[in-house]
Amino acid sequence: MTAKLADPGALARYRDALGDLRSPRQEVIAVCVGTGCRANGAIAVYEALRAKVEALGAVREVEARATGCQGFCQGGPLLLLVPEGIVYEHVRIEDVSEIVEKTVLGGEIVERLLCVDSATNLQCRRDEEIPFYRHQQRLLLRDNGLLDPTSIDDYIALGGYSALSRALEMGPVAVLEEVKRSGLRGRGGAGFPTGRKWEACRNASGDLKYVVCNADEGDPGAFMDDALLEGNPHSVLEGMIIGALAMGAREGHVYVRQEYPVAVERITRAISQARELGLLGEAILGSELYFDVQVSRGGGAFVCGEASAMMASLEGRRGVPRRRLIHLSERGLWGRPTNLNNVETWANVPHIVLKGSGWFSSIGTEGSTGTKIFSLVGKVSNTGLVEVPMGTTLREIVFGAGGGIPDGKAFKAVQTGGPSGGCLPADRLDVPVDFDTLEAEGSMMGSGGMIVMDEDTCMVDVAKYFLRFLASESCGNCTSCRDGLALLHDLLGDITEGSGTRQTIALVEELADTVEATSLCALGTSAVNPVLSTLRYFRDEYLAHVDEKRCPAGVCKALITFSIDAERCNGCTLCAARCPQDAVIGEKKQPHTITQGLCIKCGICRDVCKRDAVLVQ
Amino acid sequence: MNVELIVDDVQVTAEAGESVLDVARHAGRDIPALCHHEAVPTIASCRLCLMEVRRPGRDWVQLTTSCDYPVSAGLVVVTDSARIRKHRAMNLELLLRRAPDAPVLRQLAAQLDVTEPRFAPVTDAPLPDCILCELCVRVCSALGYNALAAIGRGAHKSVGPPFGQMEAPDCVGCGSCYEACPTACIPMEDTATTRAIWGRTFELLACERCGRPITTEAHAATMAAKADLPVKSDHLCDVCKRRIVSERLASPGR
Ligand SMILES: Cc1cc2nc3c(=O)[nH]c(=O)nc-3n(C[C@H](O)[C@H](O)[C@H](O)COP(=O)(O)O)c2cc1C
Ligand code: SF4
Ligand code: SF4
Ligand code: SF4
Ligand code: SF4
Ligand code: SF4
Ligand code: FES
Ligand code: FES
Numbered sequence: 001m002t003a004k005l006a007d008p009g010a011l012a013r014y015r016d017a018l019g020d021l022r023s024p025r026q027e028v029i030a031v032c033v034g035t036g037c038r039a040n041g042a043i044a045v046y047e048a049l050r051a052k053v054e055a056l057g058a059v060r061e062v063e064a065r066a067t068g069c070q071g072f073c074q075g076g077p078l079l080l081l082v083p084e085g086i087v088y089e090h091v092r093i094e095d096v097s098e099i100v101e102k103t104v105l106g107g108e109i110v111e112r113l114l115c116v117d118s119a120t121n122l123q124c125r126r127d128e129e130i131p132f133y134r135h136q137q138r139l140l141l142r143d144n145g146l147l148d149p150t151s152i153d154d155y156i157a158l159g160g161y162s163a164l165s166r167a168l169e170m171g172p173v174a175v176l177e178e179v180k181r182s183g184l185r186g187r188g189g190a191g192f193p194t195g196r197k198w199e200a201c202r203n204a205s206g207d208l209k210y211v212v213c214n215a216d217e218g219d220p221g222a223f224m225d226d227a228l229l230e231g232n233p234h235s236v237l238e239g240m241i242i243g244a245l246a247m248g249a250r251e252g253h254v255y256v257r258q259e260y261p262v263a264v265e266r267i268t269r270a271i272s273q274a275r276e277l278g279l280l281g282e283a284i285l286g287s288e289l290y291f292d293v294q295v296s297r298g299g300g301a302f303v304c305g306e307a308s309a310m311m312a313s314l315e316g317r318r319g320v321p322r323r324r325l326i327h328l329s330e331r332g333l334w335g336r337p338t339n340l341n342n343v344e345t346w347a348n349v350p351h352i353v354l355k356g357s358g359w360f361s362s363i364g365t366e367g368s369t370g371t372k373i374f375s376l377v378g379k380v381s382n383t384g385l386v387e388v389p390m391g392t393t394l395r396e397i398v399f400g401a402g403g404g405i406p407d408g409k410a411f412k413a414v415q416t417g418g419p420s421g422g423c424l425p426a427d428r429l430d431v432p433v434d435f436d437t438l439e440a441e442g443s444m445m446g447s448g449g450m451i452v453m454d455e456d457t458c459m460v461d462v463a464k465y466f467l468r469f470l471a472s473e474s475c476g477n478c479t480s481c482r483d484g485l486a487l488l489h490d491l492l493g494d495i496t497e498g499s500g501t502r503q504t505i506a507l508v509e510e511l512a513d514t515v516e517a518t519s520l521c522a523l524g525t526s527a528v529n530p531v532l533s534t535l536r537y538f539r540d541e542y543l544a545h546v547d548e549k550r551c552p553a554g555v556c557k558a559l560i561t562f563s564i565d566a567e568r569c570n571g572c573t574l575c576a577a578r579c580p581q582d583a584v585i586g587e588k589k590q591p592h593t594i595t596q597g598l599c600i601k602c603g604i605c606r607d608v609c610k611r612d613a614v615l616v617q
Numbered sequence: 618m619n620v621e622l623i624v625d626d627v628q629v630t631a632e633a634g635e636s637v638l639d640v641a642r643h644a645g646r647d648i649p650a651l652c653h654h655e656a657v658p659t660i661a662s663c664r665l666c667l668m669e670v671r672r673p674g675r676d677w678v679q680l681t682t683s684c685d686y687p688v689s690a691g692l693v694v695v696t697d698s699a700r701i702r703k704h705r706a707m708n709l710e711l712l713l714r715r716a717p718d719a720p721v722l723r724q725l726a727a728q729l730d731v732t733e734p735r736f737a738p739v740t741d742a743p744l745p746d747c748i749l750c751e752l753c754v755r756v757c758s759a760l761g762y763n764a765l766a767a768i769g770r771g772a773h774k775s776v777g778p779p780f781g782q783m784e785a786p787d788c789v790g791c792g793s794c795y796e797a798c799p800t801a802c803i804p805m806e807d808t809a810t811t812r813a814i815w816g817r818t819f820e821l822l823a824c825e826r827c828g829r830p831i832t833t834e835a836h837a838a839t840m841a842a843k844a845d846l847p848v849k850s851d852h853l854c855d856v857c858k859r860r861i862v863s864e865r866l867a868s869p870g871r
Contacts, residue, residue: 478662
């Protein structure tokens with residue numbers, strides 16, 4: 001067992017000793033084994049690569065390293081060659097020998113594995129040339145590509161825990177002031193100023209205080225917290241230790257979503273490594289600070305990410321929100337002062353302490369400082385995690401890093417903030433993404449989900465989809481949320497099925513108003529955002545559904561018919577062969593027709609037709 | 618500690634920490650509130666007890682449920698307004714889908730001018746007429762039996778024996794949940810000698826004097842155990858107890 005580090009000096013010496021082992025010139029092939037790449041077979045690639053590299057033995061000292069998510073999940077399995085910064089995408093086991101022989105031994109690039117900049121059609125050799133990365137400022141995520149998340153030494157070698165040393169030197173009050181001055185706002189949804197929250201907890205009376213890390217991440221499609229916890233668990237832990245110092249907390253909890261077993265394993269391992277080195281527990285780095293952390297598995301419901309529901313769940317009760325009359329900072333977990341922050345919020349803390357609040361607040365906008373990680377998904381060329389300064393426009397994110405809409409389709413909307421965010425149209429693409437602007441536009445920052453939709457999306461259908469999710473995740477406490485959301489979903493169903501009228505729309509608005517105004521927690525009050533924002537920006541589309549019984553995007557089955565354009569159809573018979581209903585009839589080389597009575601509107605004929613002859617109206 | 622606040626333009630004195638609902642009711646206001654009971658923890662589920670409050674020093678008025686909002690000095694409370702009525706009425710409409718004929722809801726509907734139903738009624742609830750206020754659960758747990766639980770999420774939430782069991786193993790048949798239920802939707806059937814509730818059937822204990830059932834034997838046994846008394850102590854119904862007292866008072870040899 002390693003000896004505990006007796007003081008900050010010992011940590012510095014420990015780091016220096018590692019420096020010899022881990023020189024920045026050390027050649028490393030970093031294979032992403034984050035959630036996305038794992039799903040595409042990255043583990044097998046990593047293992048093949050490791051075997052190959054080990055077989056090189058003394059010929060060449062190269063390290064194969066499995067890392068957390070490097071952000072560009074679209075390109076997974078992803079491979080980063082350090083120090084050159086070469087990125088290979090879609091790497092398969094078959095490519096491994098070639099990579100080792102050509103690139104590692106021969107210094108030659110395997111061109112077919114490089115990413116192509118779709119705007120210029122040029123191959124990108126290095127990470128900074130890739131449009132996806134070029135538009136980012138990866139303050140929190142950069143190290144994900146560099147370190148082995150199971151090794152505390154890797155983290156320390158890259159400068160890890162020096163922020164803790166610095167914080168101990170500064171003392172709690174100065175640390176608190178620094179966090180306050182940085183303007184950091186919570187990344188978990190509400191954007192509450194972190195420093196103010198910390199101060200309230202620090203000033204609350206009580207010997208036993210808790211800090212809690214919210215890693216419940218229930219937004220479907222969002223995975224920034226997973227990526228941080230899996231890819232750089234010590235950065236989150238270091239943030240929590242610094243927070244404990246500032247607030248005088250003795251115990252910490254990391255509440256991890258049920259579905260994140262790897263994140264649980266990584267943070268659990270990180271905690272025991274930190275304990276061994278004396279970075280957790282009694283007399284941290286020789287100081288008077290005592291702090292220790294436990295990991296808890298989430299209750300498995302979206303609503304358990306809400307602060308009061310989480311406290312109930314941590315205490316072993318049913319995870320249901322309750323009104324907080326007294327702030328958590330005064331009476332939280334087991335009635336004691338508690339400070340809850342999101343994973344990403346905690347991960348920002350070491351940077352602020354180390355580089356100063358002035359530096360931090362120079363990034364982003366005045367009201368929203370620093371960077372924000374977005375989980376960019378949907379109809380966008382590059383999906384993955386995008387970290388940009390606050391205040392970056394939606395356009396830069398969707399069309400810059402995201403590379404625009406694939407298949408030559410037009411952009412229609414982007415939903416920010418997760419399932420209860422609003423959908424913003426093309427004429428809002430130039431709004432800066434920060435807490436206050438998004439809110440003013442009828443959406444929200446939320447935890448950073450971003451779903452891009454193209455012209456083939458029906459906005460009524462989208463609103464219905466999110467309501468379905470939210471209605472089923474409502475804890476069921478409040479009449480307004482429990483029954484209001486279910487009914488809103490049904491009313492939108494009437495509209496998409498063609499039985500809606502203008503009165504239906506009016507009733508939707510009236511009901512949404514009450515759900516928003518009278519529900520207990522933010523799940524209920526924000527759940528109407530998808531409906532209200534689509535009614536605000538895409539009202540015409542609702543009206544087409546109710547007035548003309550028409551779905552302009554061609555999505556709502558009850559309102560569309562499929563037909564074949566006789567001019568375009570060359571009678572290739574492809575659609576007839578694929579139609580599950582045998583609804584397409586016609587002679588070979590003659591225009592085909594669709595028997596409406598048989599057609600179930602599955603859209604297969606349209607998808608298979610190479611001549612765009614299938615019309616949807 | 619007492620605080621002064623204003624309820625509908627009238628200054629009132631209340632104890633700090635009391636709920637705005639209780640204070641407004643004491644001040645004579647008639648507030649719809651279906652899930653509140655002073656003796657059990659508040660969950661604020663019905664969303665009918667809405668009021669508008671303004672805290673001193675703030676220039677904005679907040680619409681809030683009042684059962685879970687504590688009074689504080691200088692608070693300005695409005696118990697009725699167009700906005701309040703509008704939202705109360707909508708939440709009532711939502712509850713009426715679950716219990717269209719419950720007298721307590723019908724009466725509120727008349728007060729709030731809710732007439733024609735605009736939403737289809739709920740027909741698949743496991744416990745018809747239940748409005749999911751959890752008063753039964755909370756009363757039972759306050760009595761220490763913990764025989765009931767809320768289960769499920771969203772519109773599929775229900776109340777009943779824990780884990781969706783058919784019967785409540787910890788129930789003693791005291792009937793308190795039945796008494797507390799605002800819509801009287803809990804099936805409880807008493808015969809001369811038995812009581813059936815939550816899938817269980819209990820023997821009833823008869824009053825030693827008049828023979829009327831007092832409560833279930835299981836309930837009497839737990840009460841006696843709690844009070845550390847032999848089970849067969851004083852099996853008299855309330856009426857007979859009162860009668861005995863007055864008889865003693867009236868007896869000349871006293
Ligand atoms: C329904 C609901 C779900 C939430 N889920 C999460 C979550 O998964 N992760 C998170 O950090 N915050 C979540 N929040 C926000 C938390 O309540 C809380 O505001 C946040 O964790 C505070 O941390 P911050 O100040 O660092 O943002 C959720 C809120 C609601 C209403
Ligand atoms: S608003 Fe919805 S999720 Fe929140 S407490 Fe009420 S019912 Fe539960
Ligand atoms: S939409 Fe589907 S069912 Fe209808 S004609 Fe085309 S393939 Fe056949
Ligand atoms: S696939 Fe297109 S071109 Fe071929 S028969 Fe069908 S509609 Fe005509
Ligand atoms: S009757 Fe049973 S369930 Fe009802 S309060 Fe009494 S013990 Fe609880
Ligand atoms: S059974 Fe009665 S008391 Fe229990 S939740 Fe339903 S309505 Fe409320
Ligand atoms: S999981 Fe590999 S880049 Fe995201
Ligand atoms: S009495 Fe307040 S919400 Fe039901």
